[in-house]
Amino acid sequence: MADNITLPRDHFLALVRRIEDAERPCSNTITIPIDEYESLRNAVAEYQALKEALVNAGTPVESIDLLINATREPLTPTSDDDTTLDGTTLSSRTTVSTCRSFDKQYWTKAVTPPPQNFSWGKSWRPSGRGPAISFCEDEESSCIEECMDETPIEPQQFQTCRKDRSLVLTGLSKDATLTDVLKHIRGGAILNVFLKRHDQTAHVSFVESAGAESFINHVKRNDLYINSKRITIAWSEKQYYMTGGIARRIFCNGATRNLVIRFPKPEVTEKIVRDDLEHIHLLEVVSVTSKDGHFWISLNGVTHAVTARSCMMSRSRYKSSQIEFWQDECAQALPTTITHRVPTSKPSNHKVKSSINRFDVLLSEDEW
Numbered sequence: 001m002a003d004n005i006t007l008p009r010d011h012f013l014a015l016v017r018r019i020e021d022a023e024r025p026c027s028n029t030i031t032i033p034i035d036e037y038e039s040l041r042n043a044v045a046e047y048q049a050l051k052e053a054l055v056n057a058g059t060p061v062e063s064i065d066l067l068i069n070a071t072r073e074p075l076t077p078t079s080d081d082d083t084t085l086d087g088t089t090l091s092s093r094t095t096v097s098t099c100r101s102f103d104k105q106y107w108t109k110a111v112t113p114p115p116q117n118f119s120w121g122k123s124w125r126p127s128g129r130g131p132a133i134s135f136c137e138d139e140e141s142s143c144i145e146e147c148m149d150e151t152p153i154e155p156q157q158f159q160t161c162r163k164d165r166s167l168v169l170t171g172l173s174k175d176a177t178l179t180d181v182l183k184h185i186r187g188g189a190i191l192n193v194f195l196k197r198h199d200q201t202a203h204v205s206f207v208e209s210a211g212a213e214s215f216i217n218h219v220k221r222n223d224l225y226i227n228s229k230r231i232t233i234a235w236s237e238k239q240y241y242m243t244g245g246i247a248r249r250i251f252c253n254g255a256t257r258n259l260v261i262r263f264p265k266p267e268v269t270e271k272i273v274r275d276d277l278e279h280i281h282l283l284e285v286v287s288v289t290s291k292d293g294h295f296w297i298s299l300n301g302v303t304h305a306v307t308a309r310s311c312m313m314s315r316s317r318y319k320s321s322q323i324e325f326w327q328d329e330c331a332q333a334l335p336t337t338i339t340h341r342v343p344t345s346k347p348s349n350h351k352v353k354s355s356i357n358r359f360d361v362l363l364s365e366d367e368w
Contacts, residue, residue, distance in 0.1 A: 163209040166236040169202040173227045178286045187215040189328040192301035205240035218334045257305045261295040262322040
């Protein structure tokens with residue numbers, strides 16, 4: 001038997017191509033170490049367990065999804081064109097930002113664009129770094145420079161939540177104030193509220209769209225009266241959308257429209273607090289009360305509260321105090337109102353008889 005086999009050149013080249021195709025790795029698969037594979041499996045299991053625990057504890061699913069989308073970058077498949085000279089890819093060099101305190105505003109610019117169903121808010125700026133809050137002695141100039149722009153800088157990877165959350169209340173009395181309006185609002189934390197005096201309306205935006213929906217349904221069932229005037233409620237034509245930066249501050253840092261100054265200096269009074277907040281654009285102070293050695297401040301929006309906190313922290317008179325957010329009283333549950341129907345009395349069928357003088361028979365004819 002001959003040790004050599006003679007093949008046509010075309011057949012030989014075809015066999016070589018088959019061998020090369022068999023040795024080439026499939027483009028749809030990757031090879032990773034076993035320990036890394038086990039680590040990924042554990043991470044997925046922990047994520048599923050954490051999400052189920054949050055849902056069982058009563059956390060809304062939309063809040064969980066908002067937090068997840070706000071702290072991660074969209075992933076894009078890598079290609080051969082993305083490989084650099086040192087063998088690494090651009091996606092492996094991408095840094096994912098995490099939630100931090102808003103006093104340290106440092107973010108990393110995302111390499112890949114966000115999903116198409118989201119758009120940037122008005123507060124977004126192309127810079128990847130926010131303003132650092134400094135404690136300087138020249139407090140008037142520094143505070144005005146930092147706080148005149150009441151809209152915080154928003155990083156690129158935080159997305160604007162565009163759900164209907166704004167309501168308009170019409171029929172207010174001329175002397176109605178924000179305090180009168182807010183003490184009747186329940187069912188969800190307030191994102192922003194303001195009055196329009198010329199048409200006697202109040203515009204209220206909730207943090208959660210579910211809160212706005214439950215409140216408007218409650219008012220339609222039970223009516224709403226402010227200062228003895230019946231109020232008409234409807235969805236606003238101009239919705240106040242919650243930007244990604246504000247969403248991060250609310251769900252990561254617990255930001256609300258209310259502030260508390262813990263153990264202020266004796267020189268700090270209610271008038272001083274109001275004067276220190278007067279210069280902030282569009283900010284309205286609903287109330288300032290002193291109780292238990294603290295100052296409790298109620299403002300007209302979360303964005304304004306974030307700006308006010310940063311501004312006061314830059315002043316020397318508040319350096320020894322701790323300024324925190326406190327719970328929005330509007331987030332309390334809606335009251336369970338029961339409407340009682342008063343039965344209307346039916347008119348009586350008995351005819352009213354005219355009164356007759358019983359002593360007419362005793363009178364004589366002469367007396368007539």
